[in-house]
Amino acid sequence: xxxxxxxxxxxxxxxxxxxxxxxxxxxxxxxxxxxxxxxxxxxxxxxxxxxxxxxxxxxxxxxxxxxxxxxxxxxxxxxxxxxxxxxxxxxxxxxxxxxxxxxxxxxxxxxxxxxxxxxxxxxxxxxxxxxxxxxxxxxxxxxxxxxxxxxxxxxxxxxxxxxxxxxxxxxxxxxxxxxxxxxxxxxxxxxxxxxxxxxxxxxxxxxxxxxxxxxxxxxxxxxxxxxxxxxxxxxxxxxxxxxxxxxxxxxxxxxxxxxxxxxxxxxxxxxxxxxxxxxxxxxxxxxxxxxxxxxxxxxxxxxxxxxxxxxxxxxxxxxxxxxxxxxxxxxxxxxxxxxxxxxxxxxxxxxxxxxxxxxxxxxxxxxxxxxxxxxxxxxxxxxxxxxxxxxxxxxxxxxxxxxxxxxxxxxxxxxxxxxxxxxxxxxxxxxxxxxxxxxxxxxxxxxxxxxxxxxxxxxxxxxxxxxxxxxxxxxxxxxxxxxxxxxxxxxxxxxxxxxxxxxxxxxxxxxxxxxxxxxxxxxxxxxxxxxxxxxxxxxxxxxxxxxxxxxxxxxxxxxxxxxxxxxxxxxxxxxxxxxxxxxxxxxxxxxxxxxxxxxxxxxxxxxxxxxxxxxxxxxxxxxxxxxxxxxxxxxxxxxxxxxxxxxxxxxxxxxxxxxxxxxxxx
Amino acid sequence: xxxxxxxxxxxxxxxxxxxxxxxxxxxxxxxxxxxxxxxxxxxxxxxxxxxxxxxxxxxxxxxxxxxxxxxxxxxxxxxxxxxxxxxxxxxxxxxxxxxxxxxxxxxxxxxxxxxxxxxxxxxxxxxxxxxxxxxxxxxxxxxxxxxxxxxxxxxxxxxxxxxxxxxxxxxxxxxxxxxxxxxxxxxxxxxxxxxxxxxxxxxxxxxxxxxxxxxxxxxxxxxxxxxxxxxxxxxxxxxxxxxxxxxxxxxxxxxxxxxxxxxxxxxxxxxxxxxxxxxxxxxxxxxxxxxxxxxxxxxxxxxxxxxxxxxxxxxxxxxxxxxxxxx
Numbered sequence: 001x002x003x004x005x006x007x008x009x010x011x012x013x014x015x016x017x018x019x020x021x022x023x024x025x026x027x028x029x030x031x032x033x034x035x036x037x038x039x040x041x042x043x044x045x046x047x048x049x050x051x052x053x054x055x056x057x058x059x060x061x062x063x064x065x066x067x068x069x070x071x072x073x074x075x076x077x078x079x080x081x082x083x084x085x086x087x088x089x090x091x092x093x094x095x096x097x098x099x100x101x102x103x104x105x106x107x108x109x110x111x112x113x114x115x116x117x118x119x120x121x122x123x124x125x126x127x128x129x130x131x132x133x134x135x136x137x138x139x140x141x142x143x144x145x146x147x148x149x150x151x152x153x154x155x156x157x158x159x160x161x162x163x164x165x166x167x168x169x170x171x172x173x174x175x176x177x178x179x180x181x182x183x184x185x186x187x188x189x190x191x192x193x194x195x196x197x198x199x200x201x202x203x204x205x206x207x208x209x210x211x212x213x214x215x216x217x218x219x220x221x222x223x224x225x226x227x228x229x230x231x232x233x234x235x236x237x238x239x240x241x242x243x244x245x246x247x248x249x250x251x252x253x254x255x256x257x258x259x260x261x262x263x264x265x266x267x268x269x270x271x272x273x274x275x276x277x278x279x280x281x282x283x284x285x286x287x288x289x290x291x292x293x294x295x296x297x298x299x300x301x302x303x304x305x306x307x308x309x310x311x312x313x314x315x316x317x318x319x320x321x322x323x324x325x326x327x328x329x330x331x332x333x334x335x336x337x338x339x340x341x342x343x344x345x346x347x348x349x350x351x352x353x354x355x356x357x358x359x360x361x362x363x364x365x366x367x368x369x370x371x372x373x374x375x376x377x378x379x380x381x382x383x384x385x386x387x388x389x390x391x392x393x394x395x396x397x398x399x400x401x402x403x404x405x406x407x408x409x410x411x412x413x414x415x416x417x418x419x420x421x422x423x424x425x426x427x428x429x430x431x432x433x434x435x436x437x438x439x440x441x442x443x444x445x446x447x448x449x450x451x452x453x454x455x456x457x458x459x460x461x462x463x464x465x466x467x468x469x470x471x472x473x474x475x476x477x478x479x480x481x482x483x484x485x486x487x488x489x490x491x492x493x494x495x496x497x498x499x500x501x502x503x504x505x506x507x508x509x510x511x512x513x514x515x516x517x518x519x520x521x522x523x524x525x526x527x528x529x530x531x532x533x534x535x536x537x538x539x540x541x542x543x544x545x546x547x548x549x550x551x552x553x554x555x556x557x558x559x560x561x562x563x564x565x566x567x568x569x570x571x572x573x574x575x576x577x578x579x580x581x582x583x584x585x586x587x588x589x590x591x592x593x594x595x596x597x598x599x600x601x602x603x604x605x606x607x608x609x610x611x612x613x614x615x616x617x618x619x620x621x622x623x624x625x626x627x628x629x630x631x632x633x634x635x636x637x638x639x640x641x642x643x644x645x646x647x648x649x650x651x652x653x654x655x656x657x658x659x660x661x662x663x664x665x666x
Numbered sequence: 667x668x669x670x671x672x673x674x675x676x677x678x679x680x681x682x683x684x685x686x687x688x689x690x691x692x693x694x695x696x697x698x699x700x701x702x703x704x705x706x707x708x709x710x711x712x713x714x715x716x717x718x719x720x721x722x723x724x725x726x727x728x729x730x731x732x733x734x735x736x737x738x739x740x741x742x743x744x745x746x747x748x749x750x751x752x753x754x755x756x757x758x759x760x761x762x763x764x765x766x767x768x769x770x771x772x773x774x775x776x777x778x779x780x781x782x783x784x785x786x787x788x789x790x791x792x793x794x795x796x797x798x799x800x801x802x803x804x805x806x807x808x809x810x811x812x813x814x815x816x817x818x819x820x821x822x823x824x825x826x827x828x829x830x831x832x833x834x835x836x837x838x839x840x841x842x843x844x845x846x847x848x849x850x851x852x853x854x855x856x857x858x859x860x861x862x863x864x865x866x867x868x869x870x871x872x873x874x875x876x877x878x879x880x881x882x883x884x885x886x887x888x889x890x891x892x893x894x895x896x897x898x899x900x901x902x903x904x905x906x907x908x909x910x911x912x913x914x915x916x917x918x919x920x921x922x923x924x925x926x927x928x929x930x931x932x933x934x935x936x937x938x939x940x941x942x943x944x945x946x947x948x949x950x951x952x953x954x955x956x957x958x959x960x961x962x963x964x965x966x967x968x969x970x971x972x973x974x975x976x977x978x979x980x981x982x983x984x985x986x987x988x989x990x991x992x993x
Contacts, residue, residue, distance in 0.1 A: 079728075104710050104839075108717050111740065115721050118732040127732055134739060138838070145839040147790060147804050159837055163750070167742030174738035175731075183727045313729060528731045563746055567753040568786075 002100040005148035009046055011140035011156060012097050012106055013039050018133035019110045020087055022117040022126065026080065028072045031088060034065065038091040045095075053095055061092060083116045103144045110137050124521050135160050166563050173555040177536070177548065180529035197279045198428045198449060202239050202247040204386070204393055204408045211384055211405075213446040216277050217430060218285055219519055221441040223271040227287065229432055230476050231323050233452065233464065234285040234444065236429035238302025242418075244343040245393050247411055247426045253338075256301035263289055263303065267324030273530075275522055276315040282307050285429060285444075287321040288464065294318060302425065303327060314522070316530030327461040331423060339423035339456065342415070347394040350412070351419045358420040365422045365457055372416055373470035376409060382472035406475075409467035410451040423456040427464070431476065439516035579640060582647050583628070589654060603628050616657055620650045683846050687829055692850045695761040698832070702845045703755050705748060711840035714744060744840055751841040754834045757783025758791070758805075763812065765825070765853030767981075769946075773816035774825050774853035782809045790836040795827040819855040822942070823989045826852050856981045859950055860943035890914040926952060926970070928980075930963040942984050949984070953977040963987055 004012075020027075020035050027035070044050040053061075065088045073081035086109055093106050114133050117126065139160035146156060197217060218234075239247035269291065276284055284297065286305040293299045294317040300306040307315070331339070361367035379402055386404045389396040394415050397408050404412075410426045417424035431450035433442040452466040469476045524531060536543050540551060587597055595613055597606045607625040611618030627643040630636045682704070690702060707715065718741055725733035759781035766775040776795075782788050782805040794800035795817045805811055817827040833844040890903055893913035903914045928948055933941045945963070952959045953972065959980075960970035966983045968976070 100839075104713070108713060111717060111736075112720065112724075115724055115733045115736050118730050118736070119728055122730075122732055127735070130732070130736060131739075134736065138743065141839065142837050145790065145836055147802075163743060163746060163837070164739070167739060167746045170742035170745065171735065171739040174741065175735050178734065178738065180729075180731075180734075181726060183729060184723070185727065525735075526731055528734075529729060560745070560749070564749050564753075567749050568756060 003098060003148075004100055004103050004144045005150070006046065007151055007153055007156075008103065008140070008143040008148075009042070009097065010153060011136075011143040012094065012103055013042060015107055015110050015133075015137045015140040016090055016094055018136040019114040019117070020090070021133075022121060022129065023083060023087060023113070026120065027084060027087065028068075030068055031072075031084060031091075034088065034091045038094045042094050042097070052098065058092075058096065061095075065092060079116060079119050083113060083119075086113050086116075100144050103140070107137055107141050110140075122526055124518070127525070131164070135164050138163060166566065169562075170556065170559045173552070173559060175528070176532075177552050179548075180532055197281060197446060198236055198283075199281075200237065200249050202407055202411065202426060202428055202451060203245065204389060204397070204404065204411065211447040211449070215446045217279075217444045217446050217448065218274050218276040219441055219443050219522070220272050220274050220287075220433070221439075221519075221523070223273075225268065225270060226435075226440075226442075227270055227323060230469075231288075232432055232442070233288045233427075233450075233466075234430040234433075235288055235302075235304055235427050236283050236285045237427070238304055238454075239426040239428060240302070240338050241341060242343065242411075242415060244346040247414075250338065253301055254306070261301075261303060261328040262330075263291070263322070263328075264326040265291070265322040265324075266326060267322065269320050269322050271318070271320050273316070273318045275519075275527055275530075276317070278313050278315075280312055284315065284317070286319055287323075289322055289325050289327060291320045291322060302427070314527060316523075316527040318530075328456070329459060329461045331456060336423055339425055340418050340421065342418050347392045347415065349392075349395045350398050350415060353398070354416040354419045357416070365417070365455060366463075368417070368420065368422070369413070369455065369465055372413055373465070373467060376467055377470040380404070380409075380471050382468065382475065406468040407451045409471060410453045413453045413465065413467045414455075417453070417455045425454050427452050427454055431466075436512050436516050436519065438513055439519050441516075441519055443515065443519075579631075579644060579647075582644065586647055586650055586654075589651075593654075614657065616653055617650065620646055620653055624650060683829065686846050687848050690848070692848045694850065695759060696847050698755050698758045698760065698845055700752070700756065702847075703752060703843055704845065705752055705841055705843040708835055708839060708842040710835075711744070711747075711842075714740075714840050718744070743838070747838045747840045750837050751834060751843045753786070754788055754836045755791070755832065755843050755845060757786060758788055758832075759783075760830070760832065760847055760849075762830075762847075762849035762851045765827075765851045767854040767856060767985075768819050769856050770819055770822045770858045772819055774819040774827070774855060776815045776817065776827060776849075776851050776853060777812055778815060778830065778849065778851075779810060779812050780805060788834075790834055792833045794831055794833075796829065796831065798827070800833075817853075819853070822855045822857045822939075822985045824852045824986075825855045854982060854985050856985045857939065857942040857946045859947035860940065861947055862944045864948060890916060926957055926959040928952075928959055928961050938988065942987055946981065946984050949977055949980045 016035075016039065024032055024035075041050065041053075045052055069081070069085055069088060073084060090106060090109055090113065093102065093109075097103050097106055111134070114130055114137065117130060135157070139156040142159050142163075143156040237249065239249060240253060241248050241250040270287060272287065274285065283300075284305040284307055286299075289303050290299055290305055293305060297305055297307045297317065305319070357371045358368055361371055381403045382405070383403050384405060386397075386408060387401045389401065394412050397404055397412055414424040414426045428449075428451050430444045430448045431452075432448050433444035435442055450468070452464060452468070454462045454464050456462050466476060533543065536548075536551075540547050590610060591597070595610055597603075601609075602625075604625045607621035610621050624643070624646045627639050627646050630639040631643055686702065686704070690696070696702075718737055721733060721737040721740065724730070725737055761779040761781070763777035763779050766777070768774045778793065780788075780791065780803070788805040790802055790804060792800040792802045793813055793815055795815060798815065798817050801813050801815055803811055803813060815827075815830075817825065819825050827849075829846040830849050831844060831846055833842060835842050890906065891914065893902065893915055903916045906912075906914045928945050930941065930945070933944060945961070949959070949961070953974065953976070956972055958970045958972040961968040961980045961983060963983065965987070968980055968983060
C-alpha cells in the first residue's frame with residue numbers, strides 16, 4: 001500500500017473537478033454542494049487543519065448521499081442516475097484518498113464520468129474540454145507514479161501533455177478504421193428531453209408555435225444537383241382525418257403499405273444525405289417524393305419516411321427522391337373514403353361556398369383549386385399571429401378573419417376540396433432551409449415547418465398545391481427568417497437568435513462559417529458511422545477484410561515506430577554551432593574506439609593522451625587542441641576555418657586507422 | 667501478490683527467471699536491452715483495460731463517436747505506455763560494484779551503480795534482491811548513481827544475494843517492466859560476535875594466561891611513555907593530560923611481549939558456532955585494545971599480529987571456517 005504524495009493529492013482534486021464540471025448543468029443542487037464540500041474538506045486535511053474522517057462520519061455521509069440519490073432519481077434508471085451515482089461516489093472517495101489504490105479508483109471512475117459527458121453535450125467545445133480533462137486525469141495518474149519527493153506541480157502536466165499528444169495520431173487511426181456496429185442492447189436516451197418538431201395532429205395554430213423556435217431540425221447535403229428553393233418540400237407527415245377543427249392521423253393508418261401506392265418517376269432524381277436531429281418521434285423527413293427507404297426505416301402511407309423506433313438520437317441517412325413523379329394513379333374504395341372523410345356537420349358556409357366554386361369550375365378540380373387560390377391571394381393575409389377562431393374555424397377563417405398561417409390555408413383548402421368530392425389531404429413537413437455556401441449544405445430549422453395540401457386527380461395521382469404560395473409567394477422562395485424578420489412573434493422563444501439574422505456584412509459570413517464547421521463536426525465526427533463505409537471506400541476502393549487489416553497495421557506500425565523513436569532517441573543535445581557539432585562527433589568517434597574524454601579533462605590533456613595511444617593522431621590532435629583554444633579564448637575567428645580543417649583531418653586519419661585495423665583483423 | 671499466487675503466476679515467474687538468467691552470462695556491467703527486459707500489464711493496467719472495455723460498450727450502445735474517440739485515445743495511451751515503460755529501463759547500464767561484509771543477523775550491503783542511457787531520463791527505478799526491500803531512485807539530474815542495497819545475512823560465510831531485480835512502472839503504472847541480473851556480487855558474513863569470558867588456561871600457556879587477565883580487566887600497569895602520533899586514543903592517559911602534564915600513553919606489561927592466542931582447542935566446547943562467535947568477539951575486542959593476537963583454529967593458523975587488516979583476515983578465517991569448499 002503506497003501512500004500518495006502531497007502533490008498527487010492536489011492532482012486528484014484537479015482531475016475530479018475537471019470531469020465533474022460538464023455535469024454541473026444538470027446535477028441536483030445538493031450533489032453540486034457535495035462536489036464543492038468534499039474537495040474543500042480534502043484541502044483542509046491536506047493543509048493539516050483537519051484529520052482524515054472517522055469511519056462513522058464516512059458511513060453517515062454514504063447513507064445520506066444514498067438517501068439523496070434514491071429520492072432524487074427514484075423515477076428514472078437512465079444514464080443520469082448512473083452518472084449522478086458515480087459523481088457522488090467520486091466526491092466521497094475524494095475525502096479519503098490516501099493510498100495509491102484509492103487514487104487509481106478515483107481516476108478510472110473519473111475517466112468514465114468524462115466519457116458520459118458526451119451523452120449530454122457533443123459540441124466541438126465539449127470535445128476540446130474533454131481532451132483537456134483527459135490531460136488532467138493522465139497528469140494525476142502520472143503524479144501518483146512519480147517520485148513522491150517531487151513537489152513541482154507542473155511536471156506531471158508536462159509529461160501528460162506529451163503523452164496525450166503522442167497518442168493522438170494512433171487515436172485518429174483507430175477512430176477512422178475501427179468498425180462501427182449497432183447497439184448491442186437498447187439503452188434509454190434523452191428520457192426527459194421534450195419531443196420536438198411536428199406533432200401527429202395539426203390544429204390551426206400549431207405550426208406558428210414552431211416558428212418561435214430556431215432549433216435545428218435537420219441538415220442536408222446533396223450529391224450533385226441541388227433543388228431550387230421552390231422545390232424544397234420536405235414531407236414528414238400526412239394528416240387525413242378532420243374533426244371540424246384539427247387534422248390528425250387516423251388510428252391504423254400507419255400500418256398501410258406505401259408499396260401499394262405506386263410511384264412513377266418522371267424526371268431526374270436527387271441524391272442527398274440527411275442528418276436528422278433527435279426528435280423522439282418516429283417520422284423523419286424526405287424530399288418530395290422518396291424512392292426507397294434506407295435500412296431500418298420504411299416508407300409509410302402518404303409516402304412519408306418512418307422509423308420503427310423513435311428517433312431518440314441523431315440519425316444519418318441517404319435517400320433518393322423524385323422531384324417530378326406520378327403517385328398513386330388509382331385509389332381504392334377504402335382509400336377514397338379516407339381521403340374524403342369530413343365531419344357530418346359544421347362549417348356550413350364553407351361547404352356552400354365550395355359548392356358554388358365547384359360549379360364555376362365546371363367540376364374540374366384544377367380550376368377549382370385555381371379559383372380558391374385566386375381568392376386567397378386577393379383578400380387574405382399571411383401572419384404568424386392569426387386571431388383566435390371559435391366554432392366552425394374554417395368558416396371563421398374563410399369569411400371573417402381571413403388571416404392565417406400555412407396550417408390554416410392548407411387545412412381550409414383540403415376541407416374545400418373534400419366537400420366537393422375531391423380526395424385531399426394535408427401534408428406536414430418543412431419547406432426551404434438556409435443554404436450554407438461554405439460547406440454546400442442546407443440547414444432546416446423548426447421555424448421552417450410548413451403545411452401544404454395534396455389532392456388526387458384520376459389518372460394523375462396526387463398533386464401538390466401550396467396555398468401559402470398564393471398568399472405569400474416569398475415564403476416559398478426565401479427562407480422564413482427573411483420573411484418574418486420584422487414579426488415580433490418570430491423566434492420569440494429565442495430572442496438571442498434574432499441577433500444572428502444580420503442581413504449582410506461580415507457577421508453573416510462568420511456565422512455561416514461557424515455553422516459550416518459545426519456541420520462538418522456533425523457529419524464527420526458525431527455521425528462518422530454514417531460516413532465510414534463511404535469514406536473508407538473512397539480511400540481504398542472496395543473495402544475488404546484484408547485491406548482493413550493492412551490499413552490498420554500500416555499506420556499503426558508507423559505511429560508506433562515514431563513513438564518508439566521519440567522515446568529512445570533521448571534528448572537532442574542543446575543547440576550548438578556547426579563547428580561544435582563537428583567537434584563533438586569526432587569526440588564520440590574516439591569514444592567508440594575506446595578513448596573517451598574524461599569529464600574533467602581539458603582538450604589539451606586529452607589530445608596528449610590520444611596521441612600516446614595512437615601515434616598517427618598525435619600531430620593533428622595537438623593542433624586541434626591549440627586551434628580550439630585560440631577560437632575559444634582568443635576569440636580569433638580566423639582560426640575557425642583552421643579548426644574545421646584540423647577536425648576534418650582527424651576524421652580522415654581515423655578512417656585510415658580503422659581501415660588498417662580492419663585489415664589486420666581480417 | 668495474492669492473485670498471482672492463485673493463478674500460479676509466481677511459479678511461472680520463477681521458471682522465467684531461471685531461464686532468463688541462464689541466457690545471459692554473469693557480467694560485472696550489464697546494459698539493458700530488449701533481450702532481457704520483460705514487460706507485462708500491472709494490476710492497474712488490467713483494470714485500465716476493463717475500463718476501456720466498458721467505455722467501448724458505452725460508445726457502441728449509445729452510438730457516440732466522441733466516446734469512441736475517448737476510448738481510442740486511452741487505448742493509444744495504454745499502447746504508448748508500453749513503449750514508455752520499456753524505454754524507462756532500456757539502455758540503462760547496471761554495474762555490480764561491491765558487497766560489504768557484515769555480521770550474521772545483520773543486513774549485508776551491496777553497492778550497485780546505475781548509469782543512464784545517453785541523454786535520457788530514467789525515473790522510479792526500483793531495485794531489490796529476491797525477498798529484499800526495494801530501493802527506488804530517479805536518474806534525472808545525474809547520469810550515474812550508486813545504490814546501496816541490503817540483504818539479510820542469516821548465516822556466516824559468503825552471502826550470495828541472488829539475482830538483482832530491476833523494475834519500473836513509470837510513467838502511468840499501467841505496465842511493469844523488469845529484468846533480472848546475475849550480478850555475481852557476494853558479501854562476507856562474519857559470525858555474530860557474542861560477549862563471553864575468555865576460557866581458563868588449561869596448560870602453562872602464557873597466551874591464555876594473559877587472555878584471562880584481559881578478560882578480567884586487571885592489567886599490569888607499567889608506566890607512562892610520551893605520546894607519539896599514531897598511538898591509539900584508548901591508550902592515552904587522559905587523567906594525566908587533564909592535570910596539564912601533556913599527552914602520555916599508558917603502558918601495560920605484555921602488550922608487546924606476551925602474544926595472545928585465540929585458540930580453538932582451548933575454547934569451551936559448547937558448539938562450533940558459539941565458539942566462533944566468542945572468538946570473533948575477542949578478535950574485535952583485542953583489536954580495539956591494540957593487542958597483538960594470533961588465531962589458531964582447525965585448518966588455519968594466523969601468526970600474532972595487530973591492526974585492522976589482521977582483524978579482517980582473522981574474521982574472514984572465522985567466517986569461512988568449515989565452509990572452504992563453498993565459493
